[in-house]
Amino acid sequence: MAALTAEVVPGLVSGGASARVTDSDLASKFAVGDKVRMKNINPTTHTRLARYVRGKEGVVNMHHGVFHFNDVVAHHGEGHQNCYSVKFTMRELWGEGYSATDYVYIDMFDDYIEKLS
Amino acid sequence: MPHDHHYDPLPDTELRVRALESILVEKDLVDPAAIDLLVETYETKIGPRNGAKVVAKAWTDPEYKKRLMENASAAIAELGFSGVQGEDMVVVENTEGVHNVVVCTLCSCYPWPTLGLPPVWYKAAPYRSRVVRDPRSVLLEFGTELPASTEIHVWDSNAELRYLVLPQRPSGTDGMSVEQLEELVSRDSMIGVKLADMPA
Numbered sequence: 397m398a399a400l401t402a403e404v405v406p407g408l409v410s411g412g413a414s415a416r417v418t419d420s421d422l423a424s425k426f427a428v429g430d431k432v433r434m435k436n437i438n439p440t441t442h443t444r445l446a447r448y449v450r451g452k453e454g455v456v457n458m459h460h461g462v463f464h465f466n467d468v469v470a471h472h473g474e475g476h477q478n479c480y481s482v483k484f485t486m487r488e489l490w491g492e493g494y495s496a497t498d499y500v501y502i503d504m505f506d507d508y509i510e511k512l513s
Numbered sequence: 514m515p516h517d518h519h520y521d522p523l524p525d526t527e528l529r530v531r532a533l534e535s536i537l538v539e540k541d542l543v544d545p546a547a548i549d550l551l552v553e554t555y556e557t558k559i560g561p562r563n564g565a566k567v568v569a570k571a572w573t574d575p576e577y578k579k580r581l582m583e584n585a586s587a588a589i590a591e592l593g594f595s596g597v598q599g600e601d602m603v604v605v606e607n608t609e610g611v612h613n614v615v616v617c618t619l620c621s622c623y624p625w626p627t628l629g630l631p632p633v634w635y636k637a638a639p640y641r642s643r644v645v646r647d648p649r650s651v652l653l654e655f656g657t658e659l660p661a662s663t664e665i666h667v668w669d670s671n672a673e674l675r676y677l678v679l680p681q682r683p684s685g686t687d688g689m690s691v692e693q694l695e696e697l698v699s700r701d702s703m704i705g706v707k708l709a710d711m712p713a
């Protein structure tokens with residue numbers, strides 16, 4: 397019998413599969429309001445650290461909780477990390493001539509971030 | 514003598530989809546009825562009218578709006594919308610001074626239970642690369658002109674959170690019913706490239 401049949405479709409569509417880890421006791425490494433810099437690293441494997449924020453400075457805007465860490469899970473490993481919304485000005489990302497009052501928010505995992513003193 | 518056939522060749526994407534479908538069916542991994550049901554579900558049941566119900570309820574029910582801003586996934590599920598690609602939702606609210614717009618720069622992440630499947634432009638490189646750099650120009654191309662004093666906040670849904678924009682309720686809608694308000698809420702206004710429609 398086929399793996400995907402019409403009978404299983406409604407359950408698949410309405411159920412989903414959250415990547416949130418609800419039973420983790422992993423402490424958050426960064427707090428809302430922390431000034432942070434994204435690491436300038438260049439993995440050759442899967443990553444959600446978008447190239448355009450590498451080396452850029454921003455502020456932690458939200459702590460989303462603990463999630464499966466895509467960089468590891470994509471390669472069939474197991475791992476989870478805190479995920480944060482980090483806020484950057486357009487000027488920080490794109491340089492002079494770009495707005496200091498328009499912003500990009502992007503979701504970053506612990507391993508992508510270093511704290512600025 | 515050239516062939517006198519007037520068949521247009523199938524576009525590459527369609528050819529690829531047909532090839533994938535036939536091999537999955539031949540290997541008995543997928544029942545064709547499942548594909549038909551998936552297509553029907555996303556054509557007729559799951560789409561931006563769901564999101565419009567969320568927005569209109571938030572406009573008319575302050576307690577609901579409070580829950581929506583605090584725990585979007587749970588508040589959206591109250592209306593029966595949950596599931597694949599909407600497991601962990603965040604709602605961002607447009608105000609007098611702030612306009613939000615959503616993108617996935619890495620691929621095409623999008624909140625399916627409330628908006629359905631993403632439009633082609635949302636998945637295309639020009640939108641994804643330009644809206645994080647020059648959102649004001651991109652919005653103008655959608656006919657959306659914002660005052661210079663309005664901050665634009667671009668949300669890149671690059672991880673597992675999915676974002677829905679709560680547009681501002683248009684003026685002149687005080688006496689309108691929830692059902693009438695839903696009609697003013699377009700898909701594009703919940704992505705953030707447009708405002709909610711003005712009443713006729």
